[in-house]
Amino acid sequence: MILYAESSAVLAWLLGQAAEKLIAGEFAASVGVVASQLTLVECERALHRSVPQALTAREAAELRSRLVSRVQEWTVLSLSTAIVRGAKRRFPVEPIRTLGAIHLSSALSARNESPDTVLLSLDRRVRANGVALGFQVVPTDAELDAIQTTDA
Secondary structure, three states, X not given: OEEEEOHHHHHHHHXXXXXXXXXXXXXXXXXXXXXXXXXXXXXXXXXXXXXXXXXXXXXHHHHHHHHHHHHOOOEEEOOOHHHHHHHOOOOOOOOOOHHHHHHHHHHHHHHHHOOOEEEEOOOHHHHHHHHHOOOOEEOOHHHHHHHHHHHO
């Protein structure tokens, strides 16, 4: 399977959040990962925001290096005119935020190239739209519920 990796999932993996192991498992099970340039920007912005409140500059640099190493194996989609045009459309589950719409449009573009593309996201609005658009969405709701139950 090909994964479209949306920012919420990549950030959970990168920052070692509760879903990190689930997401790492999805990466390992895939034959390829596609992400948007937007994901890289969002990850970089999250690292900048985290210093010095949650991370030291050194920790942020280590995480940045981890991401760069992983991204070298991925296909990164540019924010093309077609993707921007697609993000302007109405989605099945509104409201959807602008960045979520860009991710959904990017995922649809990836699916046009590889029909077996699976949507990897933790964002509930992106996930709901992914299901409505016919994507398999991972992790499953049951897997996410199990994580939330153990974190409580």
